[in-house]
Amino acid sequence: MPDDRLKRLGRWVVRHRLGVVIFWVLLLAAGAYFSPKVDDVLQGGTRLPGSQAETVNRILQDNFGNRFGFELLLVFYSPTRQAEDPAFREAVENVQLGLRDSLKINSIMTYYDTNSTDLISKDGHSTLGVVELDVKDTFGAQTAIPEIRRIVARAGVPSWLKVYVTGEGAVYHDLAQVSSRDALQAEEHAFPIVLLILISTFGALLASGIPVILGAVAMVITLGAVYFLGQHVQMFIVAKNAVSMIGLGVGIDYSQFMVSRFREELRRGLSPKEAAAAIMSTSGRTVLFSGFTVIVGVAAVFVAEITFLNSMAISAILVVVTAVAAALTLLPALLSWFGPAVNWPSKLSGLISRSKTGRMWHRLAMGVMRQPAAFFLGTLVLLLALAWPMLHLKTYTPTVVGLPRGAESRLGFERLQSDFVAGKMSPINIIVQAPPGKSIWSADAVARIYKLSRLLAADRRVSKVEGIVDVDPNLTLGDYQKLYSGEGGVAASDNIFAQMVSSYADNSGQGRMTVLRVTTVDEPSSLTARALVKEIRSRLVTVAFGSPGPGSPDSPGSLRASGPPGSPGYQVLVGGGAAAEVDLDQVLLGKLPLIIGLVALITFVILMVLFQSVLIPLKSIFMNLLSVLASFGLLVLIFQDNVLRGFMGLQAPGGISSIIMVLLFCVLFGLSMDYEIFLTLRIKEEHDHGKSNEESVAWGLEHTGGLVTSAALIMVAVFGSFALTSMLFTQEFGLGLAAAVLLDASIIRVMLMPATMRLLGEWNWWFPRRLGRFLPRIDLKG
Numbered sequence: 001m002p003d004d005r006l007k008r009l010g011r012w013v014v015r016h017r018l019g020v021v022i023f024w025v026l027l028l029a030a031g032a033y034f035s036p037k038v039d040d041v042l043q044g045g046t047r048l049p050g051s052q053a054e055t056v057n058r059i060l061q062d063n064f065g066n067r068f069g070f071e072l073l074l075v076f077y078s079p080t081r082q083a084e085d086p087a088f089r090e091a092v093e094n095v096q097l098g099l100r101d102s103l104k105i106n107s108i109m110t111y112y113d114t115n116s117t118d119l120i121s122k123d124g125h126s127t128l129g130v131v132e133l134d135v136k137d138t139f140g141a142q143t144a145i146p147e148i149r150r151i152v153a154r155a156g157v158p159s160w161l162k163v164y165v166t167g168e169g170a171v172y173h174d175l176a177q178v179s180s181r182d183a184l185q186a187e188e189h190a191f192p193i194v195l196l197i198l199i200s201t202f203g204a205l206l207a208s209g210i211p212v213i214l215g216a217v218a219m220v221i222t223l224g225a226v227y228f229l230g231q232h233v234q235m236f237i238v239a240k241n242a243v244s245m246i247g248l249g250v251g252i253d254y255s256q257f258m259v260s261r262f263r264e265e266l267r268r269g270l271s272p273k274e275a276a277a278a279i280m281s282t283s284g285r286t287v288l289f290s291g292f293t294v295i296v297g298v299a300a301v302f303v304a305e306i307t308f309l310n311s312m313a314i315s316a317i318l319v320v321v322t323a324v325a326a327a328l329t330l331l332p333a334l335l336s337w338f339g340p341a342v343n344w345p346s347k348l349s350g351l352i353s354r355s356k357t358g359r360m361w362h363r364l365a366m367g368v369m370r371q372p373a374a375f376f377l378g379t380l381v382l383l384l385a386l387a388w389p390m391l392h393l394k395t396y397t398p399t400v401v402g403l404p405r406g407a408e409s410r411l412g413f414e415r416l417q418s419d420f421v422a423g424k425m426s427p428i429n430i431i432v433q434a435p436p437g438k439s440i441w442s443a444d445a446v447a448r449i450y451k452l453s454r455l456l457a458a459d460r461r462v463s464k465v466e467g468i469v470d471v472d473p474n475l476t477l478g479d480y481q482k483l484y485s486g487e488g489g490v491a492a493s494d495n496i497f498a499q500m501v502s503s504y505a506d507n508s509g510q511g512r513m514t515v516l517r518v519t520t521v522d523e524p525s526s527l528t529a530r531a532l533v534k535e536i537r538s539r540l541v542t543v544a545f546g547s548p549g550p551g552s553p554d555s556p557g558s559l560r561a562s563g564p565p566g567s568p569g570y571q572v573l574v575g576g577g578a579a580a581e582v583d584l585d586q587v588l589l590g591k592l593p594l595i596i597g598l599v600a601l602i603t604f605v606i607l608m609v610l611f612q613s614v615l616i617p618l619k620s621i622f623m624n625l626l627s628v629l630a631s632f633g634l635l636v637l638i639f640q641d642n643v644l645r646g647f648m649g650l651q652a653p654g655g656i657s658s659i660i661m662v663l664l665f666c667v668l669f670g671l672s673m674d675y676e677i678f679l680t681l682r683i684k685e686e687h688d689h690g691k692s693n694e695e696s697v698a699w700g701l702e703h704t705g706g707l708v709t710s711a712a713l714i715m716v717a718v719f720g721s722f723a724l725t726s727m728l729f730t731q732e733f734g735l736g737l738a739a740a741v742l743l744d745a746s747i748i749r750v751m752l753m754p755a756t757m758r759l760l761g762e763w764n765w766w767f768p769r770r771l772g773r774f775l776p777r778i779d780l781k782g
Helices: 003-015 017-040 052-063 086-100 138-154 168-202 205-229 239-267 272-281 283-304 307-343 354-370 372-392 408-419 443-457 477-483 498-502 527-545 577-611 615-640 658-688 693-723 728-765 769-774
Strands: 071-077 105-110 126-133 162-166 428-433 462-466 513-520 571-576
Touching (some): 003 272, 003 307, 017 307, 052 428, 052 571, 086 105, 086 126, 126 408, 138 162, 138 168, 162 408, 168 239, 205 239, 205 307, 239 272, 239 658, 239 693, 283 577, 283 658, 307 658, 354 693, 372 728, 428 443, 428 527, 428 577, 443 462, 443 477, 443 513, 443 527, 513 527, 527 577, 571 577, 577 658, 615 658, 615 728, 658 693, 658 728, 693 728
Antiparallel strands (some): 071 126, 071 162, 105 126, 428 513, 428 571, 462 513
16 A cells, blocks of 8 residues: 555545544444344354264254254252152252243153163262253254243242253353353453553553543444344354454554554644644554454464354454554544643653653663673573473363353253263264165174174273163173064064164164264363264274274265275264364364464565565564464463462363464464564664664664553453453463463563564565565555
């Protein structure tokens, strides 16, 4: 964009400032009206279309009805009475009776219906109700929770009995509720801290308040837009937190840069209208390209092709675009109106003016550059030491353990974990399809399924296996083969197990497909449950079936034959909650190198065009990678190794979310470029004016060090407020962002950057002439 285009935009905004302000006020009013409704469209669920776990889920829906679809668990617990107590039974049956009238429920099974010992705890003080939902997806299960909890509340449950609604749908419903509450709490904590930082920077209340207002405007308008998008595409439940974190951070930072430059232009003697237009070609241009680099970084998430991650990226991009647009239009319009009043009241006494601190930054830079090798190696060793824990990183996907301990679904899970087994939250489902022309009731199929079932039952990680060869523990393989040898299989036999066994066979009546249900001892997101899924897929299935192909459905109810020549022809797929997490990790971690490479390449090209340099972009990418890796290492120490042990409510689930890793990298790479562009542009400006490399670095840091530090502190305040909320996802995301920004603005920008630029010397500004002929040249002023 030629330099005069932004100037012309600035003049146009100033001339039409009333219309511009009215336009943004209308947008804000719409956002304020619709943003409170955004919780109604935010969805849970991390399933991947085309993955093995999602394929199993679709087959179960299409071929097994709702028998193994979306389930909820009702945990009934009384510390004083046992489930065999008539009053206990009456209370459970009252709840059961109310739920049967709900259109969202197909059935509810309790201990009193089945006498199943799986539904009553060993001490007799707890019992389970298994609710089969009449829904088609996770969002349907999520939205059914309020009605189910209302029915339970109206059932007149006595005070001595606790009833917890838990399960996948309940977890995602509670995550959405907690996410919304956390966002509000974090904003309440962040705003006063941010305002204090701005006051200490500007020494004027009005100048300090404008960036806060602009950040809030960007956030509210974007949340209103997310509400409309959520009507048509899946928007993940923590999209609201992402909008708040990123929107407040970049919105305030961009406005701060613009307000600071506007005050400088006023001091130079320009009129308010001239100053408002002038800042567009300096700080305005920096904001434009800074926003663009953030968008590029976040957009790399689309490479993973994961729906819920895409929604996070869309939300982040929307809020950055809104923040940039507000900074380039609404802010100049307001500043041209305020004029010198932006300095109201005059500099507050007792605050350090930037003119005094500027020399401090100058001396610091010169001190670093007098011993560049020592500072370079010292900071490099420090950052690599912080990144070292990454070598033993373990990944997981936060579900119920990501909730605060007071959430109902987590309370129910903890009771389930103590009185039953945690794996009941989401069993592993194994689909077995017989070869064409054969039946699962054949002696060969029964023998293979029996072998797999017994291998699983012998595993200490497994609590229970259910399937066509697990109806009666007293029956041998020969008994099952004899039982199913009749024409048409068990469906045609008159044995007493027919009804029970048929529930594990598909609806087609062809006898081609069956399901094994495996309940693990530990919860689905645990490392042990995920390790079991990997072992089933890689070893146990091969031991039992030879070499079945992974398969995928040609059409609902069939699996594509893809086994190698000579294989028995059986097709086996493994699904369920733990399997979905394994699939998610494989996709995310498999795509991460591509995402890193793509972001680095695009960033390199952008910075090379901006700075007309080859080495500065390489240096910037290197430093950004160091800050990201160091922040990952800190997250491993806190959330995996538990070095803080519950400090300020931080939880330690024993791993790092693979979702967080991808999001953090993409967001941080863009955010770090804000400071890189702002600082390096000022250095380049000084160098272009004839100063030496060392003088340029010192003068650039002198003019921008205070502002960059203030901007970083604002980011840390915003992100840190989310790090201290109650939900694990936002704790990890907020702390990772805060740590990386703090490292970037302190150790990296203050020590590593001056040391590196001193070591490179004039090579910083090397740019091949031939390359310059093919790339556009952009005149940038910081």
